[in-house]
Amino acid sequence: MKYDVTITGLGPMALEFLDPAMEMRFVIVFNDDAPAELAELAILHTKGELTEAPAPGDTLKFGEKTYKITAVGDEAIHTLKELGHCTLAFTDSAEPYRPGCINLDGEPVTAADVVNGAVLQIF
Numbered sequence: 001m002k003y004d005v006t007i008t009g010l011g012p013m014a015l016e017f018l019d020p021a022m023e024m025r026f027v028i029v030f031n032d033d034a035p036a037e038l039a040e041l042a043i044l045h046t047k048g049e050l051t052e053a054p055a056p057g058d059t060l061k062f063g064e065k066t067y068k069i070t071a072v073g074d075e076a077i078h079t080l081k082e083l084g085h086c087t088l089a090f091t092d093s094a095e096p097y098r099p100g101c102i103n104l105d106g107e108p109v110t111a112a113d114v115v116n117g118a119v120l121q122i123f
C-alpha cells in the first residue's frame with residue numbers, strides 16, 4: 001500500500017468539476033486540515049503517509065471504485081506527500097493533465113461515492 005486514507009468531508013463546491021460539459025472532469029483532494037477556502041473545493045480525508053510515489057500502472061481505490069493510474073504529474077507526488085493534495089483527473093491519457101494531477105482511467109466518482117468513511121488508497 002502506497003497511500004491509505006479515509007474520506008472525512010466534502011466541500012460544497014467539490015463536485016462542480018465533474019460536469020460532463022467540461023473539457024476535463026476532476027476532483028481535488030486535501031488533508032482535512034486544509035484552509036477553509038481550499039476545503040470548499042475539495043474532498044477531505046485523514047492524514048496519511050505516502051510510502052512510495054504513485055506511478056502509471058498502479059491502482060487507486062476510491063470507495064468501491066477502482067481506477068488504473070495512467071499518469072502522475074511531478075508536483076502531485078510532492079503535494080500528496082506534504083498536504084494530502086492532488087487533483088484526480090478522470091482521463092486515460094498517458095500525459096498528466098496538469099503537474100498536480102494523477103490521471104485515472106474510468107468513470108468519475110459521483111456524490112454517492114464520496115461518503116465519510118470511504119477509503120482512498122493507492123497500491
